[in-house]
Amino acid sequence: MATKWGIFSAGKISNDFVVALQTLPAQDHQIVGLAARDFNRAKEFAQSHGILKVYNSYEELASDPDIDVIYIGAIHPVHKNLGLMCMEKGKNVLCEKPLAMNLAEVKELISAARNHNVFLMEAFWSRFFPVYEQIRSLLNQKALGEVKVVQAEFGVNLLHIPRAVDKELGGGALLDIGCYCVQFALMAFSGEKPESITARGYLHETGVDETVTIILQYSGKRQAILTSTLVTQMPNRAVICGTKGMVQIPSFMWSPTTIIVNGEETKYPLPPTTKHLNFWNSTGLSYEAEHVRQCLLKGLKESPVMSLAESELLASIMEEVHIQLGIYKNKT
Ligand SMILES: NC(=O)c1ccc[n+]([C@@H]2O[C@H](COP(=O)([O-])OP(=O)(O)OC[C@H]3O[C@@H](n4cnc5c(N)ncnc54)[C@H](OP(=O)(O)O)[C@@H]3O)[C@@H](O)[C@H]2O)c1
Incomplete structure (x- = not known):
């Protein structure tokens, strides 16, 4: 059905x-x-x-x-x-x-x-693209060894979009696009809570973050460095470096069609369409829709791939970043 x-x-x-x-x-x-x-x-x-x-x-x-x-x-x-x-x-x-x-x-x-x-x-x-599935498989098999360093970036010029810089409408680099980098780090570190969160950035004149870099630090000298900006285009790559190997997403780290594992590149073509799309690679939204169908067919109340615990951890990290940048004064 x-x-x-x-x-x-x-x-x-x-x-x-x-x-x-x-x-x-x-x-x-x-x-x-x-x-x-x-x-x-x-x-x-x-x-x-x-x-x-x-x-x-x-x-x-x-x-x-x-x-x-x-x-x-x-x-x-x-x-x-x-x-x-x-x-x-x-x-x-x-x-x-x-x-x-x-x-x-x-x-x-x-x-x-x-x-x-x-x-x-x-x-x-992003979590349901074949590239992300392959990354999770490598992580589960411990093929990269112990993950030591994660980097991710999402930068595009969105200053011309009123919603992107309007605080009341949920503007700001982190809420709009930087959250993709945080979810990437959470996946790379298997949903583990970081020991410390450090954020540095610049605010737009409207009071939202226009550029932000976050360092998440984990026990055992492991860390993630994440940058997002509404001001300019970045390469928009992501990388996971472990003690035994490295996986790279050349671009776009949030909707990737290419993965490089220890130097070897694999491409995954997107489902085709002739219809107008507003965002890059958006037919890849079909992977997520099919995942939801599979969860519902199994009677699940949450996704094992994008769990509610991870959504909560992600929100808590973003809240800490907002406080460190001075966007909000107190925890909610
Ligand atoms: N997964 C992705 O790749 C992706 C890409 C872009 C955005 N997003 C997320 O999707 C959401 C929508 O983004 P979008 O770019 O589609 O935004 P959008 O086109 O500017 O707005 C989406 C809808 O939000 C409602 N809306 C707009 N302004 C409102 C207001 N002041 N008060 C109440 N409702 C309002 C409207 O709903 P009605 O049509 O009902 O009026 C509008 O059609 C955001 O949360 C964004 O973070 C995800």
């Missing part, structure tokens, strides 16, 4: 997620309908993607018994309230990254998922 998706928001990432879903077999994934704040925009979006049902509100979609799982493609300041509303109605949720604005909100979402016994996952699509 097909997994029946409901889509929240008619924005940029929702476009790409819908296109990606439509690259998958129709007998496995069905888009039942879409809701957005504005009905006419929702209708226009739905028509352009051949989606048959448009709801008058997010609530109406979340109340539809025909829907198995809701994809939240809205901006992060509204993730918490939308997520809570879906889960209160008994719906499974795949929510765009970052899961919420701060640690307290993330904890609220996680406890709601547990209370309502529904599936919840933060949509770190």
